[in-house]
Amino acid sequence: MSDHDHSHDHGSELSEQQLRVRALETILVEKGYVDPQALDAIVEAYETKIGPRNGALIVAKAWADPAFKQALLKDATAAVATLGHVSPVGDHLVAVENTPRRHNMIVCTLCSCYPWEVLGLPPVWYKSAPYRSRAVKDPRGVLADFGVALPKETEIRVWDSTAETRFLVLPMRPAGTDGWTEEGLADLVTRDSMIGTGLVRTPAEIAT
Ligand code: FE
Numbered sequence: 001m002s003d004h005d006h007s008h009d010h011g012s013e014l015s016e017q018q019l020r021v022r023a024l025e026t027i028l029v030e031k032g033y034v035d036p037q038a039l040d041a042i043v044e045a046y047e048t049k050i051g052p053r054n055g056a057l058i059v060a061k062a063w064a065d066p067a068f069k070q071a072l073l074k075d076a077t078a079a080v081a082t083l084g085h086v087s088p089v090g091d092h093l094v095a096v097e098n099t100p101r102r103h104n105m106i107v108c109t110l111c112s113c114y115p116w117e118v119l120g121l122p123p124v125w126y127k128s129a130p131y132r133s134r135a136v137k138d139p140r141g142v143l144a145d146f147g148v149a150l151p152k153e154t155e156i157r158v159w160d161s162t163a164e165t166r167f168l169v170l171p172m173r174p175a176g177t178d179g180w181t182e183e184g185l186a187d188l189v190t191r192d193s194m195i196g197t198g199l200v201r202t203p204a205e206i207a208t
Contacts, residue, residue: 051120052191060185063173105196106167107135113161
């Protein structure tokens, strides 16, 4: 993935590697080796479950370990590298912390730059023109479309990703989670909560 979107001025949004994967997929499906629905299920799992799990564990560790949180906010690239299992994509990963006063949201207005190493594959809507344009102009409206209503006094800050600098939202830890393990906390962290278009689950929500 290292050749993904390193320039914003090239014509195609697909890297050579992605094009090769697409071509291979097409052949496998045409020859009947692969059920396209099975492929969709795999892609969906990487978008929503397997990919974002690294990010969820990082958020959970930041919630549970104040020293790690401090390190993450100071230099996310370095902090994430200490966990060993994540290989960097861009030059800089920046973690931005949500507070009652400020909510952070990430976008790539020019194409689809995304912190693959911590969130996996970007969702389709992230790459869409409406999200890319509206996230900056009307972030509160976009959040409403995602079913998120924040207090009026909460400022919304939108971070525009590039190939060099990518962002990870550190959501607020929900109440009622004192003493939880990092694994348990990570189950509360949704992909969208780390993009800023969603909130984390509450303990009550995962109990049902
Ligand atoms: Fe981009």
